[in-house]
Amino acid sequence: MTNQGIGQPVRRKEDFRFITGQGHYTDDINRPGQLYAYFLRSPHAFAKIKSISTDAARKMPGVVAIYTGKDVAADKVGGLICGWTVKDKKGEPHKAPRHDIIAIDHVRHVGDQVAVVIGRSLGEARDAAEAIEVDYDVLTPVVDVVNALKPGAPEVHADAPGNLCYDWDFGDKAATEAAFAKAAHVTKIDLVNNRLSPNPMEPRSAIGEYEPGTDNTTVYTTSQNPHVIRLILCAFVFGLPEHKVRVIAPDVGGGFGSKIFNYAEETVCVWAARKLKKPVKWTSDRTEAFLTDAHGRDHVTHAELAMDKDGKFLGFRVDTKANMGAYLSTFASAVPTYLYALLLAGQYTTPAIYAEVKAVFTNTTPVDAYRGAGRPEATYVVERIVEAAARELKMDPAELRRRNFVPDNAFPYQTPVACVYDSGQYAKALDEALKMADYNGFKQRKAEAAKKGKLRGIGLCAYIEACGIAPSAVVGSLGAGVGLWESAQIRFNATGSVFVHTGSHSHGQGHETTFAQIVSDRLGVPLESVEVVHGDTALVPMGMGTYGSRSLAVGGSAIMRAADKIIDKGKKIAAHLMEASVDDVAYDKGVFSVKGTDKQVPMAQIAFTAYVPHNYPADLEPGLEASAFYDPANFTFPAGVHVAEVEIDSATGVTRVANWVAVDDFGKVINPMIVEGQVHGGIAQGIGQALLEGVVYDPKSGQLLTASFNDYCMPRADDLPSYKVGMIETPCPHNPLGVKGCGEAGAIAAPAALMNAITDALGTEKINMPATPQNVWNVIQSQNLAAAAE
Amino acid sequence: MYAFNYHRPKSLADAAKLLGDASDGKFIAGGQTLLPTLKNRLASPSDLVDLTGIAELSGISVSGGIVSIGAITKHGAVATSADIRKAIPALANLAGLIGDPAVRNMGTMGGSVANNDPAADYPSAVLGLNATMHTTKRKIAADSFFTGLFETALEESEIITRIEFPVPKRAGYEKFRNPASRYAMVGVFVAETADGVRVAVTGAGPCVFRHKEMEAALSKSFSPDALKGIRTDPARMNNDIHGSGEYRAHLVGVVAKRAVQNALG
Numbered sequence A: 001m002t003n004q005g006i007g008q009p010v011r012r013k014e015d016f017r018f019i020t021g022q023g024h025y026t027d028d029i030n031r032p033g034q035l036y037a038y039f040l041r042s043p044h045a046f047a048k049i050k051s052i053s054t055d056a057a058r059k060m061p062g063v064v065a066i067y068t069g070k071d072v073a074a075d076k077v078g079g080l081i082c083g084w085t086v087k088d089k090k091g092e093p094h095k096a097p098r099h100d101i102i103a104i105d106h107v108r109h110v111g112d113q114v115a116v117v118i119g120r121s122l123g124e125a126r127d128a129a130e131a132i133e134v135d136y137d138v139l140t141p142v143v144d145v146v147n148a149l150k151p152g153a154p155e156v157h158a159d160a161p162g163n164l165c166y167d168w169d170f171g172d173k174a175a176t177e178a179a180f181a182k183a184a185h186v187t188k189i190d191l192v193n194n195r196l197s198p199n200p201m202e203p204r205s206a207i208g209e210y211e212p213g214t215d216n217t218t219v220y221t222t223s224q225n226p227h228v229i230r231l232i233l234c235a236f237v238f239g240l241p242e243h244k245v246r247v248i249a250p251d252v253g254g255g256f257g258s259k260i261f262n263y264a265e266e267t268v269c270v271w272a273a274r275k276l277k278k279p280v281k282w283t284s285d286r287t288e289a290f291l292t293d294a295h296g297r298d299h300v301t302h303a304e305l306a307m308d309k310d311g312k313f314l315g316f317r318v319d320t321k322a323n324m325g326a327y328l329s330t331f332a333s334a335v336p337t338y339l340y341a342l343l344l345a346g347q348y349t350t351p352a353i354y355a356e357v358k359a360v361f362t363n364t365t366p367v368d369a370y371r372g373a374g375r376p377e378a379t380y381v382v383e384r385i386v387e388a389a390a391r392e393l394k395m396d397p398a399e400l401r402r403r404n405f406v407p408d409n410a411f412p413y414q415t416p417v418a419c420v421y422d423s424g425q426y427a428k429a430l431d432e433a434l435k436m437a438d439y440n441g442f443k444q445r446k447a448e449a450a451k452k453g454k455l456r457g458i459g460l461c462a463y464i465e466a467c468g469i470a471p472s473a474v475v476g477s478l479g480a481g482v483g484l485w486e487s488a489q490i491r492f493n494a495t496g497s498v499f500v501h502t503g504s505h506s507h508g509q510g511h512e513t514t515f516a517q518i519v520s521d522r523l524g525v526p527l528e529s530v531e532v533v534h535g536d537t538a539l540v541p542m543g544m545g546t547y548g549s550r551s552l553a554v555g556g557s558a559i560m561r562a563a564d565k566i567i568d569k570g571k572k573i574a575a576h577l578m579e580a581s582v583d584d585v586a587y588d589k590g591v592f593s594v595k596g597t598d599k600q601v602p603m604a605q606i607a608f609t610a611y612v613p614h615n616y617p618a619d620l621e622p623g624l625e626a627s628a629f630y631d632p633a634n635f636t637f638p639a640g641v642h643v644a645e646v647e648i649d650s651a652t653g654v655t656r657v658a659n660w661v662a663v664d665d666f667g668k669v670i671n672p673m674i675v676e677g678q679v680h681g682g683i684a685q686g687i688g689q690a691l692l693e694g695v696v697y698d699p700k701s702g703q704l705l706t707a708s709f710n711d712y713c714m715p716r717a718d719d720l721p722s723y724k725v726g727m728i729e730t731p732c733p734h735n736p737l738g739v740k741g742c743g744e745a746g747a748i749a750a751p752a753a754l755m756n757a758i759t760d761a762l763g764t765e766k767i768n769m770p771a772t773p774q775n776v777w778n779v780i781q782s783q784n785l786a787a788a789a790e
Numbered sequence B: 001m002y003a004f005n006y007h008r009p010k011s012l013a014d015a016a017k018l019l020g021d022a023s024d025g026k027f028i029a030g031g032q033t034l035l036p037t038l039k040n041r042l043a044s045p046s047d048l049v050d051l052t053g054i055a056e057l058s059g060i061s062v063s064g065g066i067v068s069i070g071a072i073t074k075h076g077a078v079a080t081s082a083d084i085r086k087a088i089p090a091l092a093n094l095a096g097l098i099g100d101p102a103v104r105n106m107g108t109m110g111g112s113v114a115n116n117d118p119a120a121d122y123p124s125a126v127l128g129l130n131a132t133m134h135t136t137k138r139k140i141a142a143d144s145f146f147t148g149l150f151e152t153a154l155e156e157s158e159i160i161t162r163i164e165f166p167v168p169k170r171a172g173y174e175k176f177r178n179p180a181s182r183y184a185m186v187g188v189f190v191a192e193t194a195d196g197v198r199v200a201v202t203g204a205g206p207c208v209f210r211h212k213e214m215e216a217a218l219s220k221s222f223s224p225d226a227l228k229g230i231r232t233d234p235a236r237m238n239n240d241i242h243g244s245g246e247y248r249a250h251l252v253g254v255v256a257k258r259a260v261q262n263a264l265g
């Protein structure tokens, strides 16, 4: 059993069904009598709907119903909500214009829902949608934050003047200004954090189903947090009682944040199913995914870093404009504020920090959390400017960082932007990473590359993130509409096997293995006897879901608590069986014993006795199960250092990632193989952002130019290097497992590391992501580097 | 996709008749271009006439200095054919650079050449090697086959049956991939043939074209250095989010040098 417990690289239990094509996803589910929804979507970025004629379409074969926004409004269905209210500089709540599940008078981005056809087959529904006539009054759209904020820009919503969702700030403005006043050196940088499309392998899908006999509604949906979807649908959209709605998120093929949110499509399926008393199914195609899955990032930032003559950071100020898209998605408002500005201290002791963020509406797909959510954007700003500062000061970037790190003996460390870092060893991670990357040998490698006409560069990123969201009281005080605890239930069967019900949701993270390892380790049950159950509100009593690298730190901690309750009860049963006092019973790895004797009882016997209580304590309930909730005391703060090395072909502008080192501190590691996999995947996404990916809208028409994989460039295996991954374990001091979270780190660290390497190679900071061959070549031309390299 | 009638004839005569009888019929071979178009509802043919069941459209043979390839030969078969690899290694290499294994196991040479996508690879080999398209009606020389963006000399019901490539003295292909689609952003096929040096450029412009200046320079000296200083007009290049006209024009020079290098081995 020892080779299956905590710390062991156990192979993922779930992989057999995934690799053999036996996963069971929402689109694999078909319900008796099921109908199909097809959405007619806006071809325009911005238009007034003058009229919609469905007469011809209704007569088409297979059409059961056609609904427009007016039908939805007639049923008094609420709009989609934003679950986090950000208050602006003046204390006013953000602007959250109505977000109808089907547009009523205006469409505000290409792909906005205009009507839905419910048909007996998808093909028939689609044919009918083409027969719907919509008369639009096409308006001039605005797609980027800079133009949207200009006076006289088209206004996306009448109730959001100047396209401003909020103008927010955080930190100590006066102290920061004072710091700049006494600075010996100020480094300035302008950055664009490119907009990304999440592209999970499985597109979104949903089935709404209604049983008139019981008045029960069931929703099958591709969600990272089925309980949250239930709460939103019941409490905000439909006004239904939660106990009459069941949300099932079966196998989900990746989410990266995009499946946290409540979308129009699943909401329409539920509404239509209740109206028609028939199951209604919708599955996104890839184009719809590009048009409607919430995008990520899209910031334009100016930042300034004040230093003394020795490069000690004195003050940091940041001005960011964040694109919200056409509507506020479920958690959109929190991403460029509380998940962003609170991380601007990085790993450093910068004493004064001030951030201003304007959130802006545009005629584009809504933007929300995407792997890292705010923290990659913060890391990108901090780590690009630190590297730029080192270059200006002609100082080794590693040394500048070291000089400013929060020292090991300073934890818990209060930053000037609210966070209390719980633990870390920042210099150790840096030293380890530099060694693994042969940092000292770089000059020679650069010289050798130059002989071949190649420009070689090296870049660092010392990132920090806040995971394990979150202490409910803290996020509540910041405007969150929910608590961010997690729940778990452990239930033994009489024959010794165990169900673990978790409110976390696995959509690629490997919970079925990691969580089982925890239970196996703690309760002494073989791994194969542990079944992790998740993703169904009828089976899992409560939950808040999976995002923000929270599942292990919060969900795993709830499981540990439940396990402790099992052990406590087991001790009482064991004491009875061994005729000892409960106080004399010891427990270790599945075995109860009487201290100082050789008497012992294994967990399996305790479980059997609990359900066959023939010889049992008189005052004890039968059964062996326990529920627990866990609300974290603090965020966790994973941190680490990544080193990227690139070689650029100066003739073509092609960047090859020549070397990659990641040294991460995730606290205690439960399954090093799964953790390394998460690091690999995260870096792949980060490299994707830095080199390849980027959503592009036509600035005039607002058309999405990257609406397929022909134009939106996803990383492929041969774009990526082999990673050298190292680990440092500084346990988290405030959760029972000592864990911090690892799901987003790679995506957070990689863009800055890679861009620092590219800007090192090119000798200029003036290049934006993605550093495509064309962009790099343009810089090479402007710098005349090709000639220099030849 | 819209509904259509599907036919899989065994002979060219039947194929031609089926197409003639259809109100708006189309041939389909590997479907790797046509099927995505249909799925996106960008085309609505009444009938699809599948060419892949016609035996005389298949087969690879090499004799008398000619490599003859049946129109329904898959890209994968060209890439792995020992005969082609021996006779014109650059052609086999090119085929191996098309798409991914799934595409190479479905897509056909005839389909690619008939489709004449400006970013497709084969047109550069056809033009660079001075190949001849054999059709159900005639023979068409490469120089008069590719007539414009997705346009060829083929008539409505004309089927490419085979393509004949004269074996060159040496040839080389270099492909600079569009990072997203991995079609050619710029692909250059150079060949030293019996009738002189030919340089065919794909991906860069709206239609594959011969680079006459490069041909002249390479005729004097078949070496990468011979191409130094030769410019390509950016105004004649494609311009999209992946590459401006200037960038593509620049790449033509770089990629051509590498193609020559490949030809020299």
Ligand SMILES: Cc1cc2nc3c(=O)[nH]c(=O)nc-3n(C[C@H](O)[C@H](O)[C@H](O)COP(=O)(O)OP(=O)(O)OC[C@H]3O[C@@H](n4cnc5c(N)ncnc54)[C@H](O)[C@@H]3O)c2cc1C
Pocket (backbone or CB within 6 Å): B026, B027, B028, B029, B030, B031, B032, B033, B034, B035, B036, B051, B071, B072, B097, B098, B099, B100, B103, B106, B107, B108, B109, B110, B111, B112, B113, B114, B115, B117, B119, B120, B121, B122, B154, B158, B159, B160, B161, B181, B182, B183, B184
């Ligand atoms: C993911 C993906 C990646 C790709 N990458 C590349 C790439 O890197 N480089 C590249 O060059 N191509 C690429 N392709 C295109 C691929 O090579 C296609 O196979 C090819 O362009 C068309 O061949 P087909 O046999 O599939 O033709 P189809 O799609 O069946 O037909 C295409 C057209 O040709 C006509 N046609 C077919 N055969 C004949 C014939 N014998 N005579 C007359 N007309 C005919 C059809 O009527 C139709 O109009 C890619 C395709 C995909 C899906």
